[in-house]
Amino acid sequence: MKFFMKNDNIIESTEFKVEMIRKDFPLLTTTVHGKPLVYLDNAATSQKPWDVIKAIENYYAHQNSNIHRGVHYLSQLATEAYEESRKKVAQFINTAHNHEVIFTKGTTDGINLVASSFGRKFIHSGDIIMISTMEHHSNIVPWQLLSEYSGASLSVIPINEKGELLLDQFKSMLNKKVKLVCIAYVSNTLGTVNPVKKIIEISHQYNIPVLIDAAQAIQHLPIDVQELDCDFLVFSGHKMYGPTGIGVLYGKEKWLEDMPPYQGGGDMIKTVSFDKTTYNELPFKFEAGTPNIEAGICLANAIAYIKNIGFDQIHRHEHELLEYATDELLKIAGLKIIGTAAHKASVISFIVDNIHPYDIGLILDKLGIAVRTGHHCTQPLMDFYGIAGTVRASFAFYNTKEEVDQLVSGVKKAVRMLS
Structure with missing residues (x-):
């Protein structure tokens, strides 16, 4: 209002x-x-909106420089804007810490990051990854790939003809072998708004972490990750009136600290020698290479526009x-x-x-x-x-x-x- x-x-x-x-x-x-x-x-x-379009133009006209690695004025200016945007994202979804916001290329990239990094550390032969019948391919294929090389398997939550999850069957499918539940907040095909808070509560009774695909929710619904108590949440900027090529992975600090890096390269390291590399602190451990800087900065403009309405x-x-x-x-x-x-x-x-x-x-x-x-x-x-x-x-x-x-x-x- x-x-x-x-x-x-x-x-x-x-x-x-x-x-x-x-x-x-x-x-x-x-x-x-x-x-x-x-x-x-x-x-x-x-x-x-014009606010986002003009912000992109402003970056290239007045701020263009690589971030995090330069002491000169433009690099400091761009870095400050990029990190300020991270804070705005953290406020938008109410994270406990700013460093729980990892910038990605989009929802797909965020899911693949978790599948690769969390999967490498915590998913093993005989384990089960649970998804639902209504998932986007981006929340199916990465888990199939993980299953193929880890020896894990997929379990699929059924739905009824209306396109609603069958929660009673979901409960009956949970056991100690289930190591991760991955569910869409909103179905991109059906429009179904899933009861994700209830799913998270049920899963946590078995100490099972939950990843929420919020690609179709972030633009329609207010999201509070602490209130939901989800372990991971992913979304894309381009579906919420922002630029393409930018997305967000939220992860609880305890998981992100334990997970190995997703990619190697610049900015995700503290020290490098031919014998050993030590990794950077969060969130930079998961942000190798030069990112889509202007998109990261301008995501804050999209958030401001949504909040203003x-x-x-x-x-x-x-x-x-x-x-x-x-x-x-x-x-x-x-x-x-x-x-x-x-x-x-x-x-x-x-x-x-x-x-x-x-x-x-x-x-x-x-x-x-x-x-x-x-x-x-x-x-x-x-x-x-x-x-x-x-x-x-x-x-x-x-x-x-x-x-x-x-x-x-x-x-x-x-x-x-x-x-």
Whole structure:
């Protein structure tokens, strides 16, 4: 909820001025095939506000230098900005320590870091890594790779037809062989918001650490890692209105201290000789080489933008879009929504009888409407539903009901053309 001043009194404002917000996102004013862009592919990547775009330009125009290793002015300036951004991230997700924030290339990189580093130290032959049916390939394949060379195995938490985890079965699957639980906070395909706090509490009863894939949650929901008590949490900047090529791995200090480095190179060392290398302190132990400096700095601008709007406002507007789009799409004959969980983020995946999702996506594109079609990097989930893929519309706080109307109209046109 936002507030403004009037005659020295604080007045609560409930109005969400989406048209004002849209002016902050230049790409939303573009045209596609001569039509105004309707951008509904936010689960793949979000658009960027001027605050982020200008911050990137400012870095290259006024701060460009390598960080952490220089005594000259520009290096100190860039280092200060980069580390200040780390503090902003730590505050955003409420870590106990700033050094529990590791900058990565993105969610995938963060998961692979844990699979490699935590896995090398703590996962052995006969151990079990637990994931769920709805996981993104990025939260499946790294654990398969780890299993192949460690002798561990995967165990998969089942779901129901609505796309909800079966918690009773999850509980029954836990035992002393399970060494890590890896779960998506929000499904990128179904929109399901999983009860991750409950999953963490149950897992910790067995002393099992939990990794949360927050790639689809960080832009929709406030996250407090201390309140969740998760052991690891990963997300990407580009899905939360920030730059590409930057992400975050949060890890509890006790795990990060015990884990070996993920990569070797510059900045992750204290001393190097041909006989032995000693490693740097956290977080630098896991940040070898020159990072995506400007993206790391500008992630703070994306966070500031989200905080300025406020998650209460974001949730209210996105939920209204989700409910409205769900109601309107279900009026189309032959359309079925895949993923009807009681708790959902603003994602709708659907199929239409006897029409391939790709064909619908092509027609929508000609109308200027950007959606995602295919398996959405969740092929095992598609197998569960017995389908090849879906059309996915994913909404952000800058989308409007008018854009939902255009989507519905476009799907109706595609159905007429393809039936």
